[in-house]
Amino acid sequence: MSVINSVTRSPSIENLIEMEVERRLKERQSAAEKALEELRPLCEELPQSVIDPISLEVFDSPMVTRCAHTFERESLIAMYHADPRINQFGEQIINCPICKKPSCLQKIYYDLAFKENIDHLKKIKEVFNKHVISKQT
Numbered sequence: 001m002s003v004i005n006s007v008t009r010s011p012s013i014e015n016l017i018e019m020e021v022e023r024r025l026k027e028r029q030s031a032a033e034k035a036l037e038e039l040r041p042l043c044e045e046l047p048q049s050v051i052d053p054i055s056l057e058v059f060d061s062p063m064v065t066r067c068a069h070t071f072e073r074e075s076l077i078a079m080y081h082a083d084p085r086i087n088q089f090g091e092q093i094i095n096c097p098i099c100k101k102p103s104c105l106q107k108i109y110y111d112l113a114f115k116e117n118i119d120h121l122k123k124i125k126e127v128f129n130k131h132v133i134s135k136q137t
């Protein structure tokens with residue numbers, strides 16, 4: 001009698017598999033929820049370093065001056081037009097709004113690696129907003 005009872009009470013192999021699958025799913029769901037919570041502050045707001053200090057907009061075409069400061073292309077052009085100066089070589093000169101060192105517009109280059117990093121961050125933020133933040137409201 002006791003042998004029969006113990007057999008009928010023990011779960012079948014199908015039940016054991018189902019319980020194990022459920023346990024693993026809950027474990028993964030919990031890990032995913034923890035990861036999303038840690039990513040939330042990084043995804044909700046882009047870092048200050050991706051903001052052009054002149055226009056206060058996220059960089060679209062970041063350019064590096066001779067003094068190694070980064071500004072949006074249009075901001076540098078607007079700065080030049082606000083105070084147009086040409087040096088002895090015929091180059092258009094601007095002074096860096098941060099350190100005041102002169103740079104000539106013809107020798108300022110796109111920061112392509114920075115641009116790629118910004119685009120990468122924007123994509124992460126966009127995906128997070130689409131799949132996480134928008135689902136909560």
Ligand SMILES: [Zn+2]
Nearest residue numbers: 067069096099
């Ligand atoms: Zn500078």
